Amino acid sequence: MSRPRFLSCLLGVYENLISHHDDKMIILVHWCFLNKYFCVIEDGKEKDIFTFKRDDPSGIVIDYKKDDLFITTKHSFSGAQYTVELSTTGSQFHASFSIKKTKVVNENGQFADNINYLIANINSKIDGALTRLKVQNNGRNPAKKFDPNVYFEISANNIPIGRIIFKLFDAVVPKTTANFRALCTGEKGFGYKGCRFHRVIPQFMVQGGDITNHIYPEFYFADENFKLQHTKPGVLSMANCGPNTNRSQFFITAVPTPWLDGKSVVFGEVVQGMDVVQRIESYGTNSGTPNADVVITTCGIIQ
Incomplete structure (x- = not known):
């Protein structure tokens, strides 16, 4: 600005x-x-x-x-x-x-x-x-100085299990973080509220955000860069089906996943609520289909 x-x-x-x-x-x-x-x-x-x-x-x-x-x-x-x-x-x-x-x-x-x-x-x-x-x-030009954290409130089988707070790396991947933040606020008329964690694999990651939409006009948006890596639990990264196929899906790592470096765009990390991520992970299966209905009941920006 x-x-x-x-x-x-x-x-x-x-x-x-x-x-x-x-x-x-x-x-x-x-x-x-x-x-x-x-x-x-x-x-x-x-x-x-x-x-x-x-x-x-x-x-x-x-x-x-x-x-x-x-x-x-x-x-x-x-x-x-x-x-x-x-x-x-x-x-x-x-x-x-x-x-x-x-x-x-x-x-x-x-x-x-x-x-x-x-x-x-x-x-x-x-x-x-x-x-x-x-x-x-400044929705089209992500802020460089004021990078607000975002949050998910999570339920499992209709029982609240806690809040996850994310820090987004706007300075490194501004296009990717702008998409995620807008889907958290629902400012475009669609977003993550009510969305499920549909793929959960223990000792790997929890994945959600399957709403098909994103904020950009193209069907997919490109991998912004791979400057950040999957070095620890709690890394927030884009899920995709190949190079340059980003939309709305994301995952949170449960362990370091270095084999995903250069393949998935890291754009944030969990700063609070890793225990909630672990709770979601506990519902995971080897096939990825969770044995509980894990839902983002509400989400938005930390004020």
Whole structure:
């Protein structure tokens, strides 16, 4: 996403968040956004001067001059003073935050001794909101900076058995991950919700995603690359019927499967819920037909 577009999205999320906070929290929201903007966005090689100046509801004015970065924002409330200063060395942005009172008011109007509680809470909301914007605005060009995890909720014979969370490797295989993420959200009108794990082989893998559709116009889409390998349990990879025959089917490894390197495109890994994968594996047979009805009951993006 370009700098102006990113900034526009950032401001939209910022305005939405501050509308749900009182004055005591606005400065913290503001600082988190400054930190997010200057620590995430790529500085690039351009030498022009970019200036951003805005009066916002908290009365803070931001001035940003690229190549000679200088930002200072000050705000005070309830006898506490907060100062935000940002500086840059080369293309590396740094943000510092100082507070002249040891206690601050949290969202419930209670005093919180640990500023990190508030910052973590706000950053979580910022990341979730920006993730939704990236999916809405950038579906055809997968995000390089904001790569949200996705999840499956799994049942076996109509009994919930847990959640699997995947990290997708957008920077390596963006076309493949965009397909999988869209099938998790169902944003195209079809997806993995209600889909079964139809092939499960113990000490090998669990396979699902047989919905016949994918997000690209061609019947199959090509193998993107084979940079990533099947080195461990929990690797998420594309199932296929030969070279360049990717659609919607995927598998999760139960063991390292190096013989699949160069044949199946690895595009993610399990970061939580490997015990659920093992539970699915326990329903497997040598023929691959599972002895339980294992279903993705719901799926989507981690907010």
